[in-house]
Amino acid sequence: MMLTEEETPKETGLVEETGEMADVEEAIDRIDETIDIISVKGSCLPHVMIELEGIPVCFVVDTGCEMSSITREQMTSLGFEESDLVNTNGTFHLVVSVKINNYKFVELFYVLSNFEDNLLGLNILANYCCIIDLDKDTLTFRELYMDASWDLRKTTVNIQGKDVEMDIDTGAESYMTGTLSLAKELNLPLKAIQGYSIIGVGYEVAVPYVAPDLCIKAFGREVHDAWYKVKPDETPEGYKDPTLGVPFFYGLRLLFNPDGSFEVMEPETEDVMRSSDELSEEREISTRGDTSGSKTIPSAIAMDKPQGSDKEATMTATEDPKESDEETTVVDMDKPQTCDEKPATKAAEKHQESNKEPTATAAEVPQGI
Known part of the structure; x- marks a missing residue:
């Protein structure tokens, strides 16, 4: 039609x-x-x-x-x-x-x-x-x-012990993205990379730095070995807000409720198909439980955790890095680490099998950022 x-x-x-x-x-x-x-x-x-x-x-x-x-x-x-x-x-x-x-x-x-x-x-x-x-x-x-x-739905994400408000974005392939200034504020360890980009509606920008091996918490879930990808200065205005991407939500359910509320739930939560009236009744009887507790999730779901080397040169966002004579290492930004644990969900397993993005190479960290 x-x-x-x-x-x-x-x-x-x-x-x-x-x-x-x-x-x-x-x-x-x-x-x-x-x-x-x-x-x-x-x-x-x-x-x-x-x-x-x-x-x-x-x-x-x-x-x-x-x-x-x-x-x-x-x-x-x-x-x-x-x-x-x-x-x-x-x-x-x-x-x-x-x-x-x-x-x-x-x-x-x-x-x-x-x-x-x-x-x-x-x-x-x-x-x-x-x-x-x-x-x-x-x-x-x-x-x-x-x-x-x-x-856009937002949530508070605890990154290395500090709270940050982030957009919930199932269209983002990384655990987290945000500005360099936010990375400095959080004192994140940064690594310069080449060959990786963030693609949005109407723009594509190269990722200059990543912060690896982070612990993040949200919705009562805790993830280790998460990555923060830095959005460069040339990212268009309106697209610089920090985001929490889809790898964090593997194994969870995101609910847009009939009363206009939004929830993220663990899979063992009762499988509901609630109407507006049912939601109203339920909330009159009880209040929503506290989700401040954290449930540890195996790092096998860390979809953008690269395989790396202990010798990779890193910097802290607040530091002025110097040139390094360390041997350049190869960083695969999207390939998860090999481990004996099975993926936390079948969704994660499927995406691990299908993810064939080209690798990114660690670059020399420039001075004076």
Whole structure:
């Protein structure tokens, strides 16, 4: 189905009236459709297949993206033309028919010319009260909540004993990213690298430094051997906020609840498909438990932990490094360490097997940063 500009609905999340779903009101109240999260070769990000205009389309499940988007190539493959695009202040979008199993609706998608992935963002994940289950590898659409916020979800992450507020970004392949100034503030050990970049919507920047072997805590979980990748100064404004990426969330469930709240839960938590009324009742009876305690997670899930050498030259972010005569070492930024433990989740195991990114080489640390 193609819609012209005149036919574009004023609101998204509209259910198509078809013979399969005669009771539109009931379809809007409850959806309860689950699809599989799949792994894509060369990526550790969660992907799903969703039907657009009757064609299966692969998306990255991206909590760091406010609006869902498709590439211009994808737009063409769906049968749309340039004349179908709606231009709003230089931003192009389409309203597209969507099918999740037996549930049908139409939704607005941005169309991007300078990005290679289709992104499933918060306008869908939050509006449809999704559960991103990175333990069972499923994405569940529960019910429609039109008042959901599309703001990025944030959490406090304890890094080496210091608290930092970070965006929750399942579209980020690293444990953490942030600015050099934040690394200095946290007094992180830095290593200069070459050959690795951060790719965002409309930009790609080289990573100048990483801080390895960090202990981080959030949501009652503790991870050792995490990595912090430094965003360079040329990162566009609006993209410099620190992020907590998808490797941290392997084995956890991220819930956009029907009352507008957001939770991250361990897999052993009761498997719920709660409605708005059920959530309200539950919270009248009891308050949410304290998650300040930490559960240690094996370092096998450290997806961007490189194999390295004890002789690798490191620096502290607050120090003025000097040139080193140490032999240059090879750092594989994405390959996890070999260990006897099995991956903490099947998601981690799949991504370990598929991650074939090129290695990055440790460079001489420049003076005077």
